[in-house]
Amino acid sequence: MPTTVASHIVLDGKGRPCIAGTTTKVIEVVLDKVNWGWNADEIHRQHPHLPLAKIHAALSYYYDHQKQMDAEIERQNREIDAMAAKAARKSPVRKKLRRMGLLP
Numbered sequence: 412m413p414t415t416v417a418s419h420i421v422l423d424g425k426g427r428p429c430i431a432g433t434t435t436k437v438i439e440v441v442l443d444k445v446n447w448g449w450n451a452d453e454i455h456r457q458h459p460h461l462p463l464a465k466i467h468a469a470l471s472y473y474y475d476h477q478k479q480m481d482a483e484i485e486r487q488n489r490e491i492d493a494m495a496a497k498a499a500r501k502s503p504v505r506k507k508l509r510r511m512g513l514l515p
Contacts, residue, residue, distance in 0.1 A: 417475075419468035428472055430465045438487075440469040441480060 421431045428437040435458070443449045449457065451466045458466075473480050499505055508514040 417468060417472055419465040420472045428469075428476075430461060430469055433461065433465070435461060435469075437469045437472050438480060438483065440466060441473045442484070444470065444473075445484070 419431050420428050420437060423429050423436075429435060430437065430440070440454060440458075440461070443454050443457065447453075451463060451470060454466050455461060455463050505514060
């Protein structure tokens with residue numbers, strides 16, 4: 412059962428902050444701001460199913476918990492990098508290029 416932690420923000424069953432009434436995680440809205448430089452209006456244009464008030468609530472939640480959320484973003488980035496490196500090592504195309512001497 413989700414737990415309400417702020418107006419428009421609930422914690423899902425895994426303790427992740429989400430926008431109430433949606434499946435959108437707060438971190439997804441934050442990444443739109445951080446990675447794309449979008450403000451709340453642009454996020455709303457890109458995700459019209461999210462009311463502007465809920466986008467502002469997500470950003471407010473982020474600023475209230477910025478240290479923890481930035482750490483989670485960094486953890487996810489490291490995990491993605493590790494998965495990409497592992498996939499690259501196992502790539503049949505990369506293996507063939509290495510055999511051909513075209514990759515280290």
